[in-house]
Amino acid sequence: MPFLADFVAFRGLEIHLDSIRRPPINRLFWLIGGVKGQWDNNKTNLTALQKHVSFFDRDKDGVIYLEETYQGFRALGFGVAVSSAASVVINGFLSPITNNGSIPAIFLPVLVANIQKGIHGSDTGAYDTEGRFDSEMFEEIFQKHAHTNPNALTSDELNEMLKANQQPNDFQGRVASRSEWEALFSLAKDDNGLLQKDILRSFYDGSLFYKLEGKRKSLK
Incomplete structure (x- = not known):
């Protein structure tokens, strides 16, 4: 998730990303056995982290472009400015790390297979280094920080957790973690201002995103 609090200022990005379309050149890579051929179409084999980010892979081809990140944030209810800026920052950060060179870097593709x-650091550790869900680390979140309700987190408890997870000299990880969790809390807290354990579990495998998108569609 993005540095949401700061994104609203980037109003100039609205027009460009609202109308962006992925480059037609990617079809050429599919034909010559590029990323498409490397992507495992058997979604049962995906790690929890791959499932998490696959919500933003709107056409399920294994590559997340700026357009798709933008569409994903809009589907979750974020405004044009935030969604536009989030797309640039997220793809700008993840593309160089995940792209294996199959697609020109100028298009900022994020490869789900390499997510x-x-x-990043200063996080809960609920994803292991391979992106698999670590149930023990997940349970530890509530064992350490759920003081009011054993199966939920308040805003103050969330802040306590973020401070406890901070690693020395990890400014980028700290900002990323706080932005992710604050965005999640704003989206998924219940009427009592609590982030429920089952909701958080569904966040880690990405199923929460589909539920939130479906809820928004049903209200239209």
């Missing part, structure tokens, strides 16, 4: 390379 574990983008795991």
Whole structure:
């Protein structure tokens, strides 16, 4: 998730990303056995982190372009400015890390298959280094920080957790973690201002995103 609090200022990005389209050149790579041929179409084999980010892979081809990141944030209810800036920052950060050279870097593609390379520090550790879900680390979140309700986190408890997870000299990881968690809390807290354990679990495998998108569609 992005540095949401700062993105609203980037109003100049709205027009460009609202109308962006992925480059037609990617079809050439599919034909010559590029990324498409490397992507595992058997989604049961995906790691939790791959499932998490696959929500933003709107056409499910294994590559997330700026357009798709933008569409994903819009589907979750974020505004044009935030969604536009989030697309630039997220793809700008993850593309160089995950791209294996199959697609020109100028298009900022994020390869789902390599998404574990983008795991940052100062986080909960609920994803291991391969992007798999670590149930023990997940349970530890609530064992250490859920003081009010054993199966939920308040805003203050969330802040306590973020401070506890901070690693020395890891400014980027700290900012990324805080932005991700604050965005999640704003999206998924219940009417009592609590982030429920089952909701957080569904966040880690990405199923929460589809539920939130479906809920928004049903209200239209």
